[in-house]
Amino acid sequence: MGTREELLEAERGTVRKDWGGKIRIALAYPNYYHVGMSNLGFHAIYRLLNNFEDVVCERVFLPEDKGTVQGGLRSMESQRPLADFDIIAFSISFENDYPNLLTLLAASRIPRWSSERNPPHPLIIAGGVTTFLNPEPIAPFVDCFLIGEAESILAVFLDVYKRYSDKQALLEALAAHVPGIYVPALYDVAYHLDGTIAEFRPKRGAPEKVQRVGVEALSYGDTCTAILTPHTTFQDTYLVEVARGCPYGCRFCAAGFVYRPPRFRPKTVLQNCIEEGAARSKRIGLMAAAVLDVPDIEALCREALDRGVQLSFSSLRADRLTPEILDILKQSGFKTAAIAPDAGSERMRRVINKGITDQDVIRAAGLLVDAGIPNLKLYCMVGLPTETMSDVEAIVVLCKQVKHRFLKASRTTERIGQIIVSLNSFIPKPFTPFQWVPLEDVKSLKAKIKHVRDSLRRVANVRVHADVPRWAYIQALLSRGDRRTAQLLAAAHENNGNWAKTLKASIINPDFYVYRERPLDEILPWDFIDHGINKAFLVEEYHKALRAESSPPCVVGQCKACGVCK
Known part of the structure; x- marks a missing residue:
């Protein structure tokens, strides 16, 4: 370094x-x-x-x-x-x-x-x-x-x-x-x-x-790169926060709940940020959970391109791609685009309230490769609530369908890129409808990841990158623990980060925090924080998830469902 x-x-x-x-x-x-x-x-x-x-x-x-x-x-x-x-x-x-x-x-x-x-x-x-x-x-x-x-x-x-x-x-x-x-x-x-x-x-x-305190409007331009350096993941890219929060309410995503209501930075502020970014760098990264939902995003991107900079996006929602956005991606020299089905089956996507279909994913993949973007990254999870092995197999099927769409496009381009499947273990987070559910057993997570790996191993141009379930266990412990968990952190520090040794010697049972389903009326370690979200709303969303029912996106100021917009 x-x-x-x-x-x-x-x-x-x-x-x-x-x-x-x-x-x-x-x-x-x-x-x-x-x-x-x-x-x-x-x-x-x-x-x-x-x-x-x-x-x-x-x-x-x-x-x-x-x-x-x-x-x-x-x-x-x-x-x-x-x-x-x-x-x-x-x-x-x-x-x-x-x-x-x-x-x-x-x-x-x-x-x-x-x-x-x-x-x-x-x-x-x-x-x-x-x-x-x-x-x-x-x-x-x-x-x-x-x-x-x-x-x-x-x-x-x-x-x-x-x-x-x-x-x-x-x-x-x-x-x-x-x-x-x-x-x-x-x-x-x-x-x-x-x-x-x-x-x-x-x-x-x-x-x-x-x-929990927050700002009502993002009417300032301070949330952008302060120091440019080549020694980062983004390598001299000038990052700009274009929005905060997300309207879609995916039930696994803490950011979609604790940053409510979703807010978009005014166009004039973003124009000033892009002007500053263009003066400092040749590449600008637009950051948000739902970049393509920002009002006038296409016109804003055109203004950036006219200043001679290339653009990158933190996320692309499969059902929000337009010909204009695809052209912007192509002009910015995109070689790899990322979309997040998050689950393989449409039933599981209703459970997590993702709001996209198999056809949305396949169509998005086709549009991207037709636009000359050769590589695609697909984000998926295993261990979601109510998930079965047929839902895990659906990840494999979806990836093969995307690969088939890639092959179809390659007849024109005479080139087929790579599909990278990023597979992560689901970790239940506070202040989400899944805050009461346990982490799936590490052995089961390993078996599901192995199934996806083995099923796609012989599929050309498809690679699987997966997390390590034992680290998902530690993250779940630190996400869901109470004040007593600090003793485990202190012990792990004394053991030079050896968590296996720490947990084996501890009188505190970490499974109590990780593998235990919480009753809906239990006082949770984080209940003393008020995010403005009614717990009854989270309970109802949890019950809808168990019934595989979707909920509509957040419309700021037009509904009172979660309690944030009072």
């Missing part, structure tokens, strides 16, 4: 500030440089924090060689030790990065447990989508969480921070007066004899429910 000096030399847009009289914040991404710098949310927070005149924000990442940190971990920009900062702010997007939070604290010689830290130790805060799904597995390590969208909370947080020198008084003031602040130390958790939660009790003025 290169030395710190080489990485900084390759960057464009790095912010360097004088430290005098400023709040010093280390923005920490608990993974390697190339992973963190590929994360648009991380860029957005870096830009937002450095926009405050009285803040200096510098970055820190997981060291490439964990054994070579001398004298404590240091920031990228100024090489200051993390212990010199006032605040360490963790931006966390994936549960499997939780162990790296402990690695970063240990490398910085900062106590991992919040209860063991006192001034002059930095204040440890955390945000990011995983933390407002379920922060409890890392709650004992963090002083406070920012629950929600940073644009709506950072200014208020910093204003209160400046008023207090005493840590305990600061945390109590933040919890009592700032919506979206969760201070774990201000809540006691009681458990039934069977291990389930009996009570989640606030104290010292903390609210009973922590409200």
Whole structure:
């Protein structure tokens, strides 16, 4: 990857500030440089924090060689030790990065447990989508969480921070007066004899429910790449968030529920973002869960192409492709396009509320290859609720049908590309209609993945990439665990990341969190967070899933079904 000096030399847009009289914040991404710098949310927070005149924000990442940190971990920009900062702010997007939070604290010689830290130790805060799904597995390590969208909370947080020198008084003031602040130390958790939660009790003025905060309109342009570098997944691509949330309500997808209502960035704001992007890079990436639903997206893309840039898209919904979009993809030099059937059978797609048919997928594949885009990536899952082996076999059948459509097109193009099947284990997430269901047994997941691999092994030009079910087990544990799960994280850290050894030695039974179906009336570890979604709505969506019934997409302001649009 290169030395710190080489990485900084390759960057464009790095912010360097004088430290005098400023709040010093280390923005920490608990993974390697190339992973963190590929994360648009991380860029957005870096830009937002450095926009405050009285803040200096510098970055820190997981060291490439964990054994070579001398004298404590240091920031990228100024090489200051993390212990010199006032605040360490963790931006966390994936549960499997939780162990790296402990690695970063240990490398910085900062106590991992919040209860063991006192001034002059930095204040440890955390945000990011995983933390407002379920922060409890890392709650004992963090002083406070920012629950929600940073644009709506950072200014208020910093204003209160400046008023207090005493840590305990600061945390109590933040919890009592700032919506979206969760201070774990201000809540006691009681458990039934069977291990389930009996009570989640606030104290010292903390609210009973922590409200997830968000912005009503995306009428600003800060959510775009701050620093361009070739050392990322996107390699000097200028990323722009064009929308937030998703209208389709796929029942497995947390982002489709916790980012409600779906919001689209105004065209004028996007035009300004594209103008800035075109001045800084030859390639612009449009990021959203439902890019093709953005109003005037085709005209916007044409404007970008007229500026001489190429475009990429974070997602392509199979039933939203148009001739205009296909031409834009072709002009942008697309070699591989990705679509997500998510399930092989139409019954399973009704269960998950995907809203597309086999013919939508096959038609989309044909349109893409006819437009000269030779390669296709198909995203599918195994282990979904109510799934049978016939549903798994349907993944194989669908892939073969797509391959047949590719062969038909190759008679004209005299070339056939590759179909890459990306196969992932379904992991039930908080605040979705599937939050009560267990993870499927790892052995069963392995068998289903093996069936798809074996069935497609001899099909030319089709490759299967699959996740590792044992890591799906760990992710499910960290997604669905309560505060006691922190003990497992701490033990895994002591065991140098050896989860097999950790779980074997633990008195905590991880299957309690991973393989147990939750009763609908059980208090869940994340129930103290208020996303504005009625639990009754999630229950009804769960029951509809069991009946394989679809629900219509979200129409903002025109329905009151989920409770967000009150």
